[in-house]
Amino acid sequence: MKESFAQAISAAISEEMRRDDTVLVYGEDVAEMGGIFCATKGILEEFGPKRCISTPISEGAIVGSAIGAAMTGLRPCVELMYSDFQLVAFNELFHSCGKWRYLHGEGYRLPLVVRCASGYSFGAGAEHSNTFECLFNHAPGLTIITPSNVYDAKGLLKAAIRSDNPVLFFEHKQLYKTKMEIPEEDYVLPIGKADIKRQGTDVTVIAVGLMVQKALEAADKLAAEGISCEVLDPRTIAPFDKEAALQSVSKTHRCVIVEESNLRGGLGAEWASMIQEEIFDELDAPVKRVASLDVPLPYNLGLEARAVPNPDKIVAAVKALF
Amino acid sequence: MKYSEKMVADLYKELLSVRMAEEKLVEIYALGKVPGHIHSGVGEEAAYIAPLMTRNENDYYKGTHRVVSAVHATGVTFNEIFAEILAKETGTSHGRGGVNHIARMDKGVIGTAGSLGVDTEVAIGAALSAKYLENGRIVYCYNGDGTHSRGNVHEAMNMAAIWKLPVLFICDDNQFAISANHANTISVPNPGADRAAGYGMPARVVHGDDALAVYDAAKELTDYIRAGNGPAVLEVKCYRWRGHFEGDQCAYRDKEITEEEHKKDCVANLEKYVLDNGILNAEDIELMRREIALELDQAVEFAETSPEPDPDSIFDGLYA
Numbered sequence: 001m002k003e004s005f006a007q008a009i010s011a012a013i014s015e016e017m018r019r020d021d022t023v024l025v026y027g028e029d030v031a032e033m034g035g036i037f038c039a040t041k042g043i044l045e046e047f048g049p050k051r052c053i054s055t056p057i058s059e060g061a062i063v064g065s066a067i068g069a070a071m072t073g074l075r076p077c078v079e080l081m082y083s084d085f086q087l088v089a090f091n092e093l094f095h096s097c098g099k100w101r102y103l104h105g106e107g108y109r110l111p112l113v114v115r116c117a118s119g120y121s122f123g124a125g126a127e128h129s130n131t132f133e134c135l136f137n138h139a140p141g142l143t144i145i146t147p148s149n150v151y152d153a154k155g156l157l158k159a160a161i162r163s164d165n166p167v168l169f170f171e172h173k174q175l176y177k178t179k180m181e182i183p184e185e186d187y188v189l190p191i192g193k194a195d196i197k198r199q200g201t202d203v204t205v206i207a208v209g210l211m212v213q214k215a216l217e218a219a220d221k222l223a224a225e226g227i228s229c230e231v232l233d234p235r236t237i238a239p240f241d242k243e244a245a246l247q248s249v250s251k252t253h254r255c256v257i258v259e260e261s262n263l264r265g266g267l268g269a270e271w272a273s274m275i276q277e278e279i280f281d282e283l284d285a286p287v288k289r290v291a292s293l294d295v296p297l298p299y300n301l302g303l304e305a306r307a308v309p310n311p312d313k314i315v316a317a318v319k320a321l322f
Numbered sequence: 323m324k325y326s327e328k329m330v331a332d333l334y335k336e337l338l339s340v341r342m343a344e345e346k347l348v349e350i351y352a353l354g355k356v357p358g359h360i361h362s363g364v365g366e367e368a369a370y371i372a373p374l375m376t377r378n379e380n381d382y383y384k385g386t387h388r389v390v391s392a393v394h395a396t397g398v399t400f401n402e403i404f405a406e407i408l409a410k411e412t413g414t415s416h417g418r419g420g421v422n423h424i425a426r427m428d429k430g431v432i433g434t435a436g437s438l439g440v441d442t443e444v445a446i447g448a449a450l451s452a453k454y455l456e457n458g459r460i461v462y463c464y465n466g467d468g469t470h471s472r473g474n475v476h477e478a479m480n481m482a483a484i485w486k487l488p489v490l491f492i493c494d495d496n497q498f499a500i501s502a503n504h505a506n507t508i509s510v511p512n513p514g515a516d517r518a519a520g521y522g523m524p525a526r527v528v529h530g531d532d533a534l535a536v537y538d539a540a541k542e543l544t545d546y547i548r549a550g551n552g553p554a555v556l557e558v559k560c561y562r563w564r565g566h567f568e569g570d571q572c573a574y575r576d577k578e579i580t581e582e583e584h585k586k587d588c589v590a591n592l593e594k595y596v597l598d599n600g601i602l603n604a605e606d607i608e609l610m611r612r613e614i615a616l617e618l619d620q621a622v623e624f625a626e627t628s629p630e631p632d633p634d635s636i637f638d639g640l641y642a
Binding site: 060061068070092095096102104106107108 | 382416418419423426427433435437440444445447452454474477480485639641642
């Protein structure tokens with residue numbers, strides 16, 4: 001069955017709502033509108049207004065109340081619309097979601113999912129285009145998931161809803177309309193497991209979200225020039241599948257990390273540091289990072305394109321290692 | 323008489339217990355036994371304890387950083403409370419949370435936030451689940467007047483009103499947000515009650531020196547909430563007898579006013595009531611004091627002799 005990314009999100013939520021009465025959906029424009037990217041389309045119609053609710057524009061109260069609902073017996077799957085608006089609820093996400101299970105002792109479960117549309121999407125501008133995994137990766141306690149395709153999105157969102165730990169789920173805006181053949185039967189993907197999206201021998205490209213697609217395009221170009229890329233998609237930013245990353249880099253001896261957020265303090269900084277600390281002797285070249293420029297993402301499309309990573313930038317970074 | 327003798331006697335005993343516990347916290351802090359901070363709630367006990375006398379067993383409680391020992395009224399023991407404050411393995415979160423994070427889900431105690439206000443949103447989430455699961459529970463959500471200046475509280479109260487959630491918002495107005503007083507920082511005389519109309523909620527304002535008046539207002543509002551009418555606000559006017567934290571010299575306020583406010587004592591006032599109405603006699607009260615003092619001494623000893631958390635357990639309870 002061929003489904004779009006947005007349809008897969010909606011299907012994942014609906015399937016979990018059918019198997020578990022305590023799952024409910026609320027957030028900005030999720031009900032009558034079905035989400036501004038149509039990722040909750042059909043849920044109100046099937047489950048009614050008790051289990052699918054559009055909220056006021058109150059990100060703090062959406063996340064905060066989801067924490068309270070989660071610890072008292074529900075499994076809320078909430079939406080904040082743009083990931084940029086996570087910053088309105090930063091306190092709730094960083095302190096409360098991340099820390100409260102640890103701070104408040106056993107008997108405390110926080111089964112909640114916070115979904116957001118993230119990433120650049122051609123002129124959305126500096127405050128509607130961010131990918132913020134790197135900010136939340138600094139917060140111990142949060143599970144962070146960023147799928148890169150339709151199949152992973154559905155399987156990982158179902159796993160997120162079933163998890164007893166709070167999950168931030170990042171859905172790239174440019175992926176919503178992409179389509180893919182996925183199984184009709186129920187499937188769940190493991191949290192904390194990376195996926196090798198392309199096998200290779202000369203260099204490991206670790207890429208996140210939409211950047212996985214860019215890395216695969218770059219890998220095609222590099223193959224034509226005789227460089228074999230292994231593309232590793234962590235899928236789960238936290239907990240990070242360190243073992244898979246170290247294993248791949250130990251095989252290829254080179255590594256490029258590609259992310260969409262800006263370079264300074266990004267995921268690449270963390271992972272490059274971890275790789276050199278753990279397997280310095282395996283490296284034939286420094287770990288390279290490809291990320292957005294350290295600039296508020298401009299509105300102008302030419303400037304935007306200049307800022308974000310693309311396959312050519314990835315190709316150049318890989319070639320620089322040889 | 324309007325009240326059952328048992329209810330008044332129970333209220334007095336709990337009020338006295340929490341007063342003595344708050345005094346004990348000040349005492350052990352001065353002796354250097356507390357690793358963190360203490361925000362003494364001496365003088366404000368009735369704002370917490372009197373509403374909790376209307377609580378049903380499974381209702382939820384969201385307290386604050388002040389009058390932390392009020393959580394005792396939900397059934398959490400002084401042993402656990404003092405052990406957590408002394409950061410011991412036997413505390414409610416094994417010394418990981420501390421004074422601001424005492425929680426016990428099996429007692430309906432959902433925890434409090436270090437960044438005040440966020441937990442008001444958490445509290446309405448507990449009310450959302452109560453309504454969704456139709457389990458008849460309500461939420462007692464406490465905040466100070468200072469916290470009412472946080473946007474989180476507005477978002478939470480607004481959402482609770484829209485969804486008609488079963489929450490009693492209790493504003494303990496102790497006149498000070500650390501050093502900042504009302505006149506300079508709050509736009510209305512009653513930061514909880516005056517703003518309730520903006521959310522379409524009923525509100526009552528009572529003085530915290532009269533525990534029975536607080537109880538009456540809480541009873542009226544919780545009956546309203548239990549009947550499915552949605553949230554309500556109870557504002558209790560108090561005065562913070564001590565500093566924001568222990569060690570705060572309160573140089574920003576008039577000592578004479580503070581001394582005057584100490585005379586409005588909820589424990590002394592209720593004590594007079596129970597004596598005048600023959601609910602308890604002086605001997606009963608003396609015995610009660612001795613029993614509570616013993617219980618508190620034993621709790622401190624329990625906490626002091628409890629083991630420290632094993633350093634190797636540092637990642638226990640962390641899942642990502």
